[in-house]
Amino acid sequence: MPTHSIPYKNTGYFSKLMCDYLNENSSLHSFYNRFPxxxxxxxxFEEKRSQLSLAQRRTLAKRIMLQYGDxxxxxxxxxxxxxxxxPDTFTVTTGxxxxxxxxxxYFLYKIFSTINLAEKLNKEYPQHYFVPIYWMATEDHDFEEINYxxxxxxxxxxxxxxxxxxxxLSTEGLKKVKEQLKxxxxxxxxxxxxxxYFAEAYQNNTNLADATRHLANSMFWEYGLVIVDGNDQxxxxxxxxxxxxxxxxxxSFKEVTETTKKLTDLGFSEQVHPREINLxxxxxxxxxxxxxxxDRFYVNETEISFSKEEILKELHEYPERFSPNALLRPLYQEVILPNLCYIGGGGELAYWFQLKDYFEKLEVPFPILLLRNSAVLVPKTASEKLKKLHVKIDDLFLPQYDLITKHTRSxxxxxIDFSKQKKHLEKQFKDLYQLAKKTDASFLGAVGAQEKKQLNGLDNLEKRLLKxxxxNLSEELDQVRNIQNQLFPNQxxxxxxxxxxxxxxxxxxxLLDFLxxxxxxxxxxxTVLAL
Incomplete structure (x- = not known):
């Protein structure tokens, strides 16, 4: 089975918002800057060039070097x-x-999407430089999402x-995880x-940010990836x-609320709900x-509070104590990076669509939004089985009941298709309807009821025959089911x-070279990738 591509809308796994965006649906044009x-x-990059001063660039480069430590x-x-x-260097970023x-x-797909886009841009625009960035979400606090x-x-x-x-977080306890992995x-x-990879990252570093940087740096060593931690004073x-x-x-609350309403009015879902303060x-x-x-600022679930003057003083003296949430993190990223493009999954890009008007209000260039690569890796053994069973890889994207039904029919x-019988029946009843029109309405109703009853009967017979x-074909169908379960675990x-x-x-x-x-x-x- 050769490697090939499938339109996202045909997979059944991507939102209407993403499919409409990729099709450049005109209703979405006002929610993004430029198509990828x-x-x-x-x-x-002509729009972005003047945003960062040389001093800001120096600070960025120096802080990144310091973050790499030893x-x-x-x-x-x-x-x-x-x-x-x-001044002619720009970034493409994933987080x-x-x-x-x-x-x-898909972490690997995000990173390689970013690295490969930077390489494409370097070839297309040789007078400029393009750097792939991995932005670590070090300020998140949902441990249950990342601890496994x-x-x-x-x-x-x-x-x-x-x-x-x-x-x-300290990396305490990860030695036990290493033994479990071993x-x-x-x-x-x-x-x-x-x-x-695991031991050098998690046992030789004292916190999770440093461990993650070490791991990504090791895995993508030869590709020039630059790793950034935004949690930096x-x-x-x-x-x-x-x-x-x-x-x-x-x-942000005012602008994002208005933009979100425009999106929801078009039938799209709200991805992130804006708060009055998104910090x-x-x-x-x-x-x-x-x-x-x-007129007082409180830190939720604590006794900490500030007057307006006190919190602004705190901000200027300790900016590291103020952490943007999911809606403001994109702004922070775009303010400190010479960034052209953000590469993310469908859920991530959905909340970027809520931000366009907010960026315009602040006069910060809005980046190009690119859906990261998505792929299924098909081992050689699975490819050979699919070929032998005459099952197309595209069919595996169907819900399992539909897949098994389609393969049974084939x-x-x-x-098993009773369409001919149904058409024949409908033709017979068409003549009966002509006859019924010459009598009274009650007979016409009886003919309609009888037609419905007999068509339902054919449907039931077709279902029983399919079952x-x-x-009878369970052995082969189990093979198809097993391949789908292997390539699409948990459906x-x-x-x-x-x-x-x-x-x-x-x-x-x-594997890394192949991706x-x-x-x-x-x-x-x-993308379908045959290994």
Whole structure:
């Protein structure tokens, strides 16, 4: 089975908003800046060029270098960090939570989408430089979303009490997770490499942010990826004017609420609900919402409170204590990076669509939005079975009942389709209706009732025949069902369920090279990758 693409709308796994966006539906034009086509990046970087001063660029590059600490850095990454000093350097960015051992498989797709787009832009616009950025979501506080990954159908979980920003969590307890992982992976060269990745990241670093940086830096060593932690006092200084507007004017709430209403009026869902203040207060073991009541600012679930003057003083003296939520994080990112494009999943891009008017109000260039690559990896054995069974990979995207029904009809030696009989019946009743019109309304009703009864009878017979054929053909149907369960675990996309280590165990570093080579960020279709 060759590698090929499927339109997202044909998969059944993507929202109407994303499918309409990819089809450039005119109703959505006002919710984004430029569509992700190669030729649209030139006006985008011309718009973005003047936003960051040389001083801001110097601060950004210096802080990133400091964040890497004692990590070894590849020449490609060092060169890309140095390029951030230059006024003709721009970034393309993806963001992701600090999921344990990368979490779901699509983490790799996000990163390679970003790396490959930067490479495409460097070829297309050689007078400029384009740097791939992974923005670590170190300030998130939902530990239950990141403390596990799935392996061979069960969870590998980090159990501990947690509070505050996850990036600041100590890596205590992860040695036990490593031992659990070691047992699951077994022996072998690739298993040893996976254990090495895990141990070097989580046992040689004291907090989760540093461990995640170490892991991503190691895995994408040769591709020039630059990793950024926004939880940085110096970087947050550039965000002070915007945070001040948030505290004193509730600007995001007003603008985002209006934009969201426009989206919902078009029939799309609200992805993130704006609050009056979209900032958290951040200190050790604490990340809680800031709430204004009667001209006083309170930190939710604590005794901490400020007057207006006090909270603005706190902001200017300790900007690192103010953490943007999901709606303001995109603004913070765009304020400190020379960014052209944000690459994310459907859910992420959905809340970016709520932000366009807010960015315009603040006169901050709105980035190009690109849906990250999505893919299903099909092992050779599965490809061979599908070929033998004459099942198309596209059919595996169907709900399982529909898949099994379709395959039953295709392989049954008995025709299960009663359409001809129904048409014949309808023709007979058409003549009866003509006869009934010459009598009275009660007879006409009786004819209609009889037609409905007999058509229902044919439907029931067809269903019973289908059910009988499914029993007769159960051995082959079980094979089809098993392949779908393998490639779409829990009737979900593989990329949302499995961890990369299941595939790395078999393919090793070749897996990363394979993904790098075969994921095209500007091919706006779902990708099927035959391993």
């Amino acid at each position: 086509a190669l030729e649209n990046f030139k006006p985008q 990590n070894n850095i590849s020449q490609g990454t060092l060169s890309n960090i140095d390029l951030l000093y230059e 992701h939570q600090l999921n344990l051992f990368t979490g779901p498989l 990954f799935n392996l061979f159908g069960s969870k590998v979980e980090w159990q501990r009490d947690a509070s505050g920003a996850v990036g600041e 047992k699951k992976l077994g022996a072998g060269k690739n298993a040893a490499k996976l254990i090495s 110096e970087l947050k200084k550039a965000f002070i004017p915007y945070a001040e507007k948030e505290l004193t004017e509730n600007l 958290f207060y951040l200190k050790e073991n604490l990340r809680e919402r800031i709430i204004e009541q009667e 392989i049954s030696k008995i025709d 009988a054929q499914k029993r 979900s996309l593989q990329e949302r369920q499995l961890n990369f280590s299941e595939f790395y165990l078999e393919y090793g570093e070749d 790098k080579e075969n994921l095209d960020p500007l091919d706006l279709n779902f």
